[in-house]
Each structure stands twice: as structure tokens, then as C-alpha cells.
Amino acid sequence: AQKITQTQPGMFVQEKEAVTLDCTYDTSDPSYGLFWYKQPSSGEMIFLIYQGSYDQQNATEGRYSLNFQKARKSANLVISASQLGDSAMYFCAMREGRGTGFQKLVFGTGTRLLVSP
């Protein structure tokens, strides 16, 4: 079974508009972390935002926010005021388990975002 599901292969948004990229996850571990990464066409993976399963508040980093709905097991990424440079592939990922040991990240299949002028 998929642990991380991203149902939107592609999304289009106009510059300056907000966009939500969907991510649902599946785990029975009470301790987990959720991540979003951006991959521009150059190929490098850029860390955007993190949400821990015990965090009370939704994570925010500049124009990025994570809409964390624990009961629904969803961790959607919201990008406000889209910019042309936001055009990229976006991956949702989950880390299960505590501590600094086996920090495996499981990734979704990604969503390609295109921002138009």
C-alpha cells in the first residue's frame, strides 16, 4: 500500500495566486514527520517545510505553509502568491519512527507545478 499519495500529477496556477498541493499519508506509528521538497528542472532536491506529528501548529516557512489535518492524514502544501520560479516538481515525504536512527523517508510520486505569467 502507498504510504504517501500525491493524486495530482500536474497543477497549473497563475502568478500571484495561491495553490494547494495535496498529500495524504498512511502510518500506524504515532511519531512521524512530514516533509515537502521542491525539485526544479536542474534536479536538486530543496527542502521546503517540515511538520512533526506532535506539532500543535501548522508549519509555515515564508510563502509555504503546511495544512496538517491529522485525523484525515493529510499534509497539503500551500504556496501563497505564486512566482514563476515556483515552477518545479514537488514531493511530499514521510519519516517514521523516533530518534536519529533509521530516518528513512518515503516519498510520493510528485506533483509538477507550472506557474504562468
Next chain:
Amino acid sequence: DVKVTQSSRYLVKRTGEKVFLECVQDMDHENMFWYRQDPGLGLRLIYFSYDVKMKEKGDIPEGYSVSREKKERFSLILESASTNQTSMYLCASSFQPNYGYTFGSGTRLTVV
């Protein structure tokens, strides 16, 4: 800033060749990882290592092996390259779990 360096950006190899993909990180991270990325499949974990000389299989280890003789270096080995190993390979390292992984810029391998 943590740097993860992958030795080659692009590689073209022949079927049956032994291929080495090298990855070096400069921040004393215990954990290192190799993923492959294919369109529509996302990133899939091949192998990871949580200490020198330690290695664990990921989700798709078949056809690959790894070596970690020094903390900063994690090598992925394709013992006998095949065309279905044509892919983008991404190396990553981590220490603090809340900050996820730091990735290298990737190696795009083509096996002909």
C-alpha cells in the same frame, strides 16, 4: 551549509559494465541514502547506511550494492549494469530528523 556532492552529473555506461556512483558529504552526518528517481514513481530507496561499514537494504536493492568505508563517503555499485537501471540517482545525508535530508544534485545514468 551542508554539502552533498555526487561525483558525476551525467554518465553513460554499457550493459554489463560495473558502475560506481560516488557520494561525499562534508557535515559528519551518520546517515546516508541512495535513491533512484523515475517518472511517475517518485523516489525509491535503494540502500541506506547509518554508520561506517553498516548498510541496510531499502525497497529496491536488487542489482545494487553499496560501500561505506568512511563516514563521509557512500558509494553505490551496479555490479553488472542493465538498461532497466537507466535512471536518476540521488544521494542524501541526514543528522537531525526535523530537517530531513540534504540531497546531492543527482547523477543521470544511461545504460546502453
